Amino acid sequence: MTKHHRSFGKQVSDQAIIGERGVTMIARIVLDMGCSWHPSNQRMEVGIDGEIELVNPVTREATNAVIRVQSKATMRAFAAETQEGFEFTCDSRDLDYWLSGNSPVILVV
Numbered sequence: 137m138t139k140h141h142r143s144f145g146k147q148v149s150d151q152a153i154i155g156e157r158g159v160t161m162i163a164r165i166v167l168d169m170g171c172s173w174h175p176s177n178q179r180m181e182v183g184i185d186g187e188i189e190l191v192n193p194v195t196r197e198a199t200n201a202v203i204r205v206q207s208k209a210t211m212r213a214f215a216a217e218t219q220e221g222f223e224f225t226c227d228s229r230d231l232d233y234w235l236s237g238n239s240p241v242i243l244v245v
Contacts, residue, residue, distance in 0.1 A: 158209025
C-alpha cells in the first residue's frame with residue numbers, strides 16, 4: 137500500500153530558511169551581548185530585520201538607544217571571498233533607504 141502525499145502548493149524556499157537562520161543568529165549574538173533584540177514584523181519587513189536596544193552593562197537598564205539591523209544571509213560564496221575577507225556590494229535602493237532614516241543601521245552579512 138502506498139501513501140499518497142497531497143501537495144498544497146505552499147513551499148518554504150531554501151532562501152527563506154537561510155534568511156531566517158541569519159536573523160536567528162543575530163538574535164542569539166545580541167542576547168549573548170546582554171542587549172535586547174526586537175525582530176521586525178515579518179509580514180511588513182521592507183529593509184530592516186530588527187532592532188538592537190542597547191542595555192547598560194553595569195545597571196542592566198535599557199537605554200532606549202536603538203540600532204536597526206539588516207541581515208543579508210546566503211550559503212553562496214561572496215565576491216572575492218578568501219580566508220581573510222570578502223566583498224559585498226549593497227544595492228543602491230537599500231543604501232538610500234538605510235541612510236534616509238533617523239537611526240543608525242548596521243548590515244550583517
